């Protein structure tokens with residue numbers, strides 16, 4: 001696969017970063033994504049500090065990681081339960097927690113941010129971290145829908161800033177989208193690609209455009225499926241069956257939208273339609289808007305396009 005070459009930004013210190021070897025990783029945000037990223041990084045021998053806003057959340061996150069590791073070990077070490085337990089303890093030893101991001105980034109080679117999807121909050125966080133982190137530290141955001149360059153603009157390390165977009169559930173999903181802005185240096189980009197490989201993932205190179213690759217194709221597909229149903233061209237059940245049996249997809253678009261979360265899907269399309277109001281692929285769906293307004297957010301709320309027990 002040919003990875004595109006990034007222009008090294010002129011006007012910023014290139015700070016002699018040469019394919020940084022990433023040993024210590026700070027993961028900020030211990031939610032669904034941060035927990036998965038921390039688990040995978042710790043399982044592949046990285047020392048990981050997980051940061052969230054309070055200790056209760058962090059305790060829950062570490063418990064969640066332990067539970068997830070137990071499921072991995074049950075399969076991987078079915079014949080050797082002792083070796084499995086040893087693996088879990090070794091991985092957990094690689095994870096420490098903190099509520100003070102500013103102090104822990106001082107020992108970090110890479111900071112991966114996986115906090116709430118809000119530009120201002122992400123910018124505030126990175127602006128603080130930029131002042132505290134060493135020069136060689138690379139910053140990366142796991143944002144699904146915000147431009148990496150907008151988040152990076154709050155820092156003075158545009159050449160050492162990129163995107164690492166993981167997929168949910170992180171321990172299972174093999175793909176990482178590595179995003180470079182026009183200011184990301186080649187060294188930073190290569191370091192992020194190599195880091196993704198050390199996690200056992202397959203990286204693909206992406207430009208800093210809405211949705212990168214996967215969501216740019218997936219979200220318009222989900223929206224067009226809903227519009228197809230709105231136009232009366234098929235029931236949601238038939239559209240789901242059609243895409244599973246006719247296109248070989250493991251889930252139909254309505255099942256998938258419920259799994260992703262209808263609020264998340266709406267949030268993404270709202271942001272893109274603001275950026276490109278005339279793009280018909282990013283047009284709003286009244287049906288989606290109504291379900292979200294009614295609090296029917298998909299699987300997580302018990303009802304979306306379908307009902308869940």
Ligand SMILES: NC(=O)c1ccc[n+]([C@@H]2O[C@H](COP(=O)([O-])OP(=O)(O)OC[C@H]3O[C@@H](n4cnc5c(N)ncnc54)[C@H](O)[C@@H]3O)[C@@H](O)[C@H]2O)c1
Pocket residue numbers: 028029030031032033034051052053057113114115116117118121125142143144145165166167168
């Ligand atoms: N959920 C997905 O399927 C998915 C997939 C890819 C990318 N993403 C992106 O990953 C990011 C996180 O998503 P998530 O689903 O894990 O969210 P989540 O709500 O499960 O977790 C977010 C965590 O961040 C913490 N947090 C919020 N502000 C913080 C701050 N200032 N400092 C430290 N911690 C803070 C919260 O307490 C929470 O534990 C978002 O940018 C999202 O777009 C999500």
